[in-house]
Amino acid sequence: MLNDRGCDIIIEDDFDLGxxxxxxxCFRSREFPDGRFRFIAGERVLYISSLKESRHYHVxxxxxxxxxxxxxYFDLSRDYKSIRDSIKTxxxxxxxxxxxxxxxxxxxQEPWEMLVSFIISQRKSIPxxxxxxxxxxxxxxxxxxxxxxxxxTFPSPKxxxxxxxxxxxxxxxxxxxxxxxxxxxxxxxxxxxLADIAVYDDKGLFDELVKVRGVGKKVANCICLFGYGRxxxxxxxxxxxxxxxxxxxxxxxxxxxxxxAGLVQQYIFYYKKHKGA
DNA sequence: TGGCAGGCCAATT
DNA sequence: AATTGGCCTGCC
Numbered sequence: 001m002l003n004d005r006g007c008d009i010i011i012e013d014d015f016d017l018g019x020x021x022x023x024x025x026c027f028r029s030r031e032f033p034d035g036r037f038r039f040i041a042g043e044r045v046l047y048i049s050s051l052k053e054s055r056h057y058h059v060x061x062x063x064x065x066x067x068x069x070x071x072x073y074f075d076l077s078r079d080y081k082s083i084r085d086s087i088k089t090x091x092x093x094x095x096x097x098x099x100x101x102x103x104x105x106x107x108x109q110e111p112w113e114m115l116v117s118f119i120i121s122q123r124k125s126i127p128x129x130x131x132x133x134x135x136x137x138x139x140x141x142x143x144x145x146x147x148x149x150x151x152x153t154f155p156s157p158k159x160x161x162x163x164x165x166x167x168x169x170x171x172x173x174x175x176x177x178x179x180x181x182x183x184x185x186x187x188x189x190x191x192x193x194l195a196d197i198a199v200y201d202d203k204g205l206f207d208e209l210v211k212v213r214g215v216g217k218k219v220a221n222c223i224c225l226f227g228y229g230r231x232x233x234x235x236x237x238x239x240x241x242x243x244x245x246x247x248x249x250x251x252x253x254x255x256x257x258x259x260x261a262g263l264v265q266q267y268i269f270y271y272k273k274h275k276g277a
Numbered sequence: 278t279g280g281c282a283g284g285c286c287a288a289t290t
Numbered sequence: 291a292a293t294t295g296g297c298c299t300g301c302c
Contacts, residue, residue, distance in 0.1 A: 024283065122284040128300045129283085174298025179285085216285050237283040269283080 006060040008051065014080040015055075016103025017048065023104050023270050025226045027117055027130045028137075028154070041073055042110060043153055045146050060147070075105050075229065083260050090256065093247040094268060100275060101267035107226060111194040112187060113154045114227030115212065118219040119179045128172075135171040139163060157188040179214025186212055202230055225262045232258070234265045243272045 017037045021029040030038045036049040047060035059066055071077065084102060089095040116136075121129050133154075140155035140163050160168075161184050168177050186192040197208045205228060209220040221235035234240075234254045244252050257264045 118283095119285095123282055123297080124284095124299080125282045125301060127302090131300070169298095172299060174300090175285095175296095176298080214285065218284060222283090235283085239283060273283085 006047075006058060007063045007066065009057050009059055009063070009066055010055050011057060011076065012055060013076065013078075014084070014103050015057075015074070015076075015105065017050065019101065019103045019270065020074075020105055020107065022274070023101075023266060024126060024273075025222075025266070026107055026109060027126070027133050039070075039073070040151055040154070041069075043142070043144060044069065045144060045151050046070055047146075047148075073108050075108055080105065080263075083263065087260065087264055088256060088258075090248070090253050093243070094253065094264065097268045097271035098264065101270040104263075104266055104270060106229065106231060106263055106266060108229050109226050110154065111198070111223060111227035112157065114223045115183055115187075115194070115209070115215070116154075116160075116180055118222040118226075119183060119212075119214045120173055120176055121222075122176065122214070122219065132172045136160075136173075139167055139171060157184040160184040161188060176214060179212075182213045183215075198228060202233060205230065206233070221262075225265075231260045231262045233262045235262075236265075237269070239269050239272045240265060243268050247272075 018031065020026075021031055021037055026039070028040045032038065034049075036047050039046045039048070044061075044065070049058050050056070051058055059070070061070065080102075084098055087094075087098055089098065117129070117133055120132050124132070134152075137152035137154055140159040141152035142159075144151045144153060160180065165177075168181065171177075173180060183192075187194060192208065192212060197205050200208065202224065205224055206220050209215050209223050210217070215223070218235050218237055221233045224230040224233040225235060236244075244250060254261045254265060
């Protein structure tokens with residue numbers, strides 16, 4: 001950290017590192033005992049911590065890198081505060097969920113990483129997902145030396161394909177190994193072009209993603225939301241289904257939230273999972 | 278200690 | 291179109 005000059009920045013909009021990091025959308029972020037948070041994107045690693053003065057943060061990167069890359073990663077050009085105010089809440093539960101979750105942002109992460117990560121996520125707890133992804137990165141990714149640790153990049157399709165069956169199995173993916181390999185083959189061959197489909201409309205994008213084995217409705221929606229910034233897409237996992245059942249009388253509230261329904265989903269997911277804890 | 282985990286696929290009605 | 295069993299392994 002002696003070399004970590006970085007720079008100080010101000011973020012006016014909703015921004016809560018703890019909520020972002022624990023809202024189940026990114027699996028490689030980490031909070032350090034000293035309060036710093038780490039995020040990884042491609043070959044970039046960011047260390048960020050909030051300063052005493054409110055809305056002020058210190059970041060380990062240059063102002064240029066912050067402005068040109070990480071602002072977009074944290075979706076900071078979008079005004080979440082205004083969106084929260086405009087959400088047509090339907091009862092006390094979603095009102096409280098939006099309040100409770102304020103500070104969450106929908107990260108703009110690498111589509112490929114989202115594809116693999118959420119294939120792995122099925123029938124796995126978050127700690128197990130994190131363990132598997134770290135093993136995958138350490139086995140097939142590229143080491144990056146930062147000021148304080150060695151990080152492994154998320155493996156590219158080719159890097160994943162270079163692994164033997166045994167190496168892949170050792171990452172603890174279980175029956176998902178075949179899905180991940182299949183996804184890597186599709187992307188490496190160009191059969192699925194994750195960059196090309198970024199221009200598709202929501203339905204077109206979704207339809208392309210579910211062509212990949214191991215990608216169903218829920219996983220595809222996660223990729224759309226967290227990898228392509230499609231804020232209207234709503235992943236319905238067990239927590240959301242539970243909320244629909246218990247807090248909305250079994251009546252799905254999401255269609256009524258409109259073009260930011262996916263963000264409301266994230267607030268409700270976070271609230272349902274973390275409240276009372 | 279074993280049941281269960283932020284689903285998906287394939288086989289069956 | 292809707293329902294159901296099976297799946298790999300790591301965690302609590």
